[in-house]
Amino acid sequence: MFDEIHYTTISVIISIYNRFFPEKCDDEQIREIIEYTETSTDNSDLKKQNIYSMISEMLYDENGQKTIYDMIDAVDLPECPPLNDIKELLSIIMVLDESVSINYGKNEFIQEDAHDHELLREITEVITHNNPTIVAEPKYKEIMKSCVREHFDALIEDEIVDEDDFEEKLERAIEEYYKQNPRECIRDSVVLATPSKELPSKLAKLRDDVQPEQRTTEWYERRHGLITASSAWKVLDSQANFNSFVHSKCVPYQPYAATNVDSPLHWGQRYEPVSVELYEHLYNTKLGEFGCITHPAHEFLGASPDGINIDSRSPLYGRMLEIKNIVNREITGIPKKEYWIQMQLQMEVCDLADCDFLECVFKEYPSYMEFYSDVGNTFNKTASGAFKGVLAMFYQGSSPVYEYCPLVTTTTTQYERWMEDIMERNSEKLFVKYIYWRLELMSCVYVPRNREWFLANVAQLRHAWETIQREKVSGFDHRKPIKKTICKKGGENQQQLTINITTNIDHLDEEPMKD
Structure with a gap:
């Protein structure tokens, strides 16, 4: 099935390609891929192959001779991440598409060690952007590791990427991401900066x-x-x-x-x-x-x-x-x-x-x-x-x-x-x-404070408020919590107990889920 992980991979690849090779990008082609990915109701393997084929066309030059790897090697980009980072990112999609010839050396991922974690951090950012609510989960770090790791399962299984080295770099990448978009907490009250003048x-x-x-x-x-x-x-x-x-x-x-x-x-x-x-x-x-x-x-x-x-x-x-x-x-x-x-x-x-x-x-x-x-x-x-x-x-x-x-x-x-x-x-x-x-x-x-989390979720909060204002007028009985009836057998007479599965009393929740 063509799941969210594949969508994320495609968006990263298009972003990287557009960033480093704007003169070679066909804007209409990119828009077509994005539109098809986001709007098509087909969630089958056929859709996956169609998208891969569309991207594959973008990975070759106008003569159909050079792969994007060759393009990267031929361009002087001194301020860009190491070439291996970009190659690894592109290989995620290419290793899944058998129609694309892969010229990728075994363990190349670990040969240029300096900035490999930047690749993983970028994928982490995209996954979080596409799933903004998961930041609030207490096990967010474990969830992120699992999502990112899914990108590389095929490479690890084929021994293209060393598993132990990958895990180490993944840990560093997520820690780097947390510095900018924190969910983890520090186990004591600490002073990280001088209070602002404002x-x-x-x-x-x-x-x-x-x-x-x-x-x-x-x-x-x-x-x-x-x-x-x-x-x-x-x-x-x-x-x-x-x-x-x-x-x-x-x-x-x-x-x-x-x-x-x-x-x-x-x-x-x-x-x-x-x-x-x-x-x-x-x-x-x-x-x-x-x-x-x-x-x-x-x-x-x-x-x-x-x-x-x-x-x-x-x-x-x-x-x-x-x-x-x-x-x-x-x-x-x-x-x-x-x-x-x-x-x-x-x-x-x-x-x-x-x-x-x-x-x-x-x-x-x-x-x-x-x-x-x-x-x-x-x-x-x-x-x-x-x-x-x-x-x-x-x-x-x-x-x-x-x-x-x-x-x-x-x-x-x-x-x-x-x-x-x-x-x-x-x-x-x-x-x-x-x-x-x-x-x-x-x-x-x-x-x-995690500003990015709020910006990603405030629209849903506003939607809830608008729903409340609308249904105060149109009616809200359909929102009533489901009641479950439990019958306790007791001879000829049965005791019946009706309970609410969820509570309606808002002010009981001043301390949410109070222990």
Whole structure:
């Protein structure tokens, strides 16, 4: 079958040929090949042979004598990549087309070693360009290796290309590509560049945007009228998730009836202030909240970053922070697809270049005695040296409210003063309990902005938004998640349970796929 890999190969060859031999290119011929490749509905071996034949005609001069290899060797191109790079690229198509005579020496690929990886990097760029959504995949590197390697399977099998040498060069090529179009993350918060002089004005502009306070009714209503960074992954995922997302945005916003304090979502929100304080303490910086921000050019996109570094003296000044407080997921140091997309959208909306991805695992002590017994050198450290602390839970109406003992509380005396202070300050609220916690695990990885990914996917995001606006008028019932009925046999009476395969409640996804 004539698959995407072949399309990619053809586009690379035409691009290279047109670049180095513009005087020998027949524009009409090239247009004909491109048009046939992109528009023909025939996906058979016949189509493949037709395209190969069309390209083969382009590989010979007007007398039908010289191959393009001869043309390359005869032209002085001092600023071009090594001739072997171009030859190898062309051989991908020629080795598959038996009608073209190949004059290609065994292992020539590895004889001119200096810049072979440039060839692989160019193919990597084209594959990514043709498949823009794969950059968000956590296993993007492995996917790219597999796609690029498919180009060379025939050459490796025929021992034209040395397999071990190829793998080494492929690794270098992909690493080079990542430098320009990053998906990989660095396993710690690092400083790669001095904060730009434009940051103060950017942050001031973000602050000047009048916004409702986070997690208020007004805040949720505003987010309901946007494609938010935390839910944008659904637009770029399966059709089922796309339908569910469109449906959730078409239905009117419904506020929470009550807060489930035992849910993973609430767990993440409960410990978010603790995570912020830990980050500020460990990296000697200060974070600011900026509410729900809309994109200046794409008004249907919005983001609510957990924080932005606002200390102008810090080398992290202007860097965003995304927090995930985990309940039952393993920390790998590689953001899930949903989270990576969320951070990319946040950086685009705020026009910032960097983000730290902070994951924390907190454990709670059953009682104060167990908390007190696990003591280190100071009140805020465990016997193993990990951070620990206390928070107080109150209720105001039907909503929980928390007070947090400062992380720098190092003595029991300071802790007792804090308790007295919060009880006095919250005298009109209903006190519920103290919660004693310790930090079990923490990971902070640096995630750079990938501008190319956004430019490749913003059209799909706009399409989703236009679909929502259109179907609010024309109807959206066909987007309703499929319901599955499960019958449980129980004698004469059967219990019937109906569940939604996908959820419609948009505001439950403020932390996508919350653990």
